[in-house]
Amino acid sequence: MSGVSVTKGAEDAVPASTDLVVLSNVNKHFGALHVLQDIDLTIARGEVVVVIGPSGSGKSTLCRTINRLETIDSGDIRIDGKPLPQEGKELARLRADVGMVFQSFNLFAHKTILENVTLGQVKVRKMDKKTAEEKARALLDRVGVGAQADKYPAQLSGGQQQRVAIARALAMEPKVMLFDEPTSALDPEMINEVLEVMQQLARDGMTMVVVTHEMGFARSAANRVVFMADGKIVEEATPDQFFSNPRSDRAKDFLSKILHH
Amino acid sequence: MFEFLTSGRYDLLGAFWVTVQLTLYSAVGSLVWGTLLAGMRVSPVPLMRGFGTAYVNVVRNTPLTIIIVGSLLGLYQTLGFELGAERSEDIGFRLAVLGLVAYTGTFVCEALRSGINTVPVGQAEAARALGLGFTQVLTLIILPQAFRSVVAPLANVLIALTKNTTVAAAIGVAEAAYLMKNMVENESDALFAVFGVVALGFVLLTLPTGLLLGWVSKRVAVKR
Numbered sequence: 277m278s279g280v281s282v283t284k285g286a287e288d289a290v291p292a293s294t295d296l297v298v299l300s301n302v303n304k305h306f307g308a309l310h311v312l313q314d315i316d317l318t319i320a321r322g323e324v325v326v327v328i329g330p331s332g333s334g335k336s337t338l339c340r341t342i343n344r345l346e347t348i349d350s351g352d353i354r355i356d357g358k359p360l361p362q363e364g365k366e367l368a369r370l371r372a373d374v375g376m377v378f379q380s381f382n383l384f385a386h387k388t389i390l391e392n393v394t395l396g397q398v399k400v401r402k403m404d405k406k407t408a409e410e411k412a413r414a415l416l417d418r419v420g421v422g423a424q425a426d427k428y429p430a431q432l433s434g435g436q437q438q439r440v441a442i443a444r445a446l447a448m449e450p451k452v453m454l455f456d457e458p459t460s461a462l463d464p465e466m467i468n469e470v471l472e473v474m475q476q477l478a479r480d481g482m483t484m485v486v487v488t489h490e491m492g493f494a495r496s497a498a499n500r501v502v503f504m505a506d507g508k509i510v511e512e513a514t515p516d517q518f519f520s521n522p523r524s525d526r527a528k529d530f531l532s533k534i535l536h537h
Numbered sequence: 538m539f540e541f542l543t544s545g546r547y548d549l550l551g552a553f554w555v556t557v558q559l560t561l562y563s564a565v566g567s568l569v570w571g572t573l574l575a576g577m578r579v580s581p582v583p584l585m586r587g588f589g590t591a592y593v594n595v596v597r598n599t600p601l602t603i604i605i606v607g608s609l610l611g612l613y614q615t616l617g618f619e620l621g622a623e624r625s626e627d628i629g630f631r632l633a634v635l636g637l638v639a640y641t642g643t644f645v646c647e648a649l650r651s652g653i654n655t656v657p658v659g660q661a662e663a664a665r666a667l668g669l670g671f672t673q674v675l676t677l678i679i680l681p682q683a684f685r686s687v688v689a690p691l692a693n694v695l696i697a698l699t700k701n702t703t704v705a706a707a708i709g710v711a712e713a714a715y716l717m718k719n720m721v722e723n724e725s726d727a728l729f730a731v732f733g734v735v736a737l738g739f740v741l742l743t744l745p746t747g748l749l750l751g752w753v754s755k756r757v758a759v760k761r
Contacts, residue, residue: 368665382663396668444663445667
């Protein structure tokens with residue numbers, strides 16, 4: 277499980293020297309259910325790792341442990357060399373460096389789109405309001421929703437809301453971005469607008485952990501595919517290897533169900 | 538029948554003005570205290586959660602008369618707290634406000650806590666993921682949305698508070714019910730008129746409160 281497994285053309289320039297996110301021997305239970313079993317996973321700077329697997333395999337939980345929205349029972353998680361601290365100021369500081377995009381967008385319902393994107397900058401990064409707004413508008417333009425800045429989340433389509441959520445995370449200038457099934461709650465025609473933004477991010481060299489069912493995205497944007505089933509990492513490979521020649525029976529079975537019909 | 542109103546012996550407006558003042562000071566105090574209590578009840582610190590829960594359950598279930606009379610007899614006459622006032626009627630007024638805040642705060646807390654439960658958990662998760670601390674998540678994200686969803690229940694609390702201020706008469710605060718007691722003693726031939734006038738006074742105070750806050754409740758509702 278080396279750091280950089282594959283480098284794609286555009287990322288040749290990225291200094292992928294050290295490991296950014298390291299999970300070692302992570303275990304977690306939900307009651308009797310052993311959702312994460314001895315998970316070892318290393319994500320290098322600039323790497324895009326796509327986590328796929330059947331429902332209930334623990335992939336979302338895995339994603340959420342990385343910024344400690346889920347606590348773990350045993351094992352060790354390090355981000356940029358530092359172990360995840362206990363709940364408190366230290367953890368808040370670390371979370372600011374880890375962007376997160378949720379399945380259900382979770383934009384702040386009582387704040388405008390612009391306020392959603394400036395809040396973290398002003399309250400966490402202590403940036404002045406004007407600079408934060410300039411940056412927010414630039415980011416909103418970048419994800420294609422600049423015209424919606426003064427609306428409220430409920431007035432936007434799902435795809436627009438998710439792109440705002442990505443902008444909100446990017447405004448913190450995170451070291452790594454976590455995507456927890458970012459397109460699963462979207463109508464089919466809105467999935468692509470979100471995936472395009474994510475593709476662009478990947479090309480720009482952002483370190484990304486993406487839990488998704490979008491195999492097209494995994495093929496085109498991932499450096500590495502991690503296949504999970506029943507709380508374990510069953511297989512790790514480059515997208516080409518994984519989709520054309522999966523090694524484990526579990527992965528073959530999964531792929532046969534989703535790819536052929 | 539209504540001669541007592543024009544006789545000049547009773548300052549009805551003055552008495553209701555004291556009622557209004559009791560209500561306003563207590564309302565502001567209860568809102569602040571209730572918010573703090575709600576913050577404690579959802580806090581990650583077990584000691585604060587324990588205090589919040591114990592306080593709410595004890596005080597909410599204690600009769601207001603006991604709290605207010607107890608604050609006069611206990612806090613003032615036994616322990617000598619004057620709450621910065623010198624004249625005895627000011628001391629009574631402030632003790633009454635204190636008792637009303639201590640009591641009404643528990644109802645504000647519980648209304649607010651039910652409002653907190655209407656805020657999807659994802660809102661707090663998104664805020665925490667941005668790096669906001671517990672207090673920031675609560676004050677910037679959760680409470681603003683919780684308040685918007687409990688304007689109508691809080692209007693109920695405010696209406697109950699307005700009427701509960703009459704208990705202050707028990708420690709001699711010269712509000713509407715205190716005046717009514719005097720009128721009942723002196724105007725025994727017009728009892729129904731006395732009751733009717735005082736009751737109408739309260740309806741005039743509380744009816745607009747309910748209507749206004751009902752309208753506000755619709756205006757500020759969070760769209761999801």
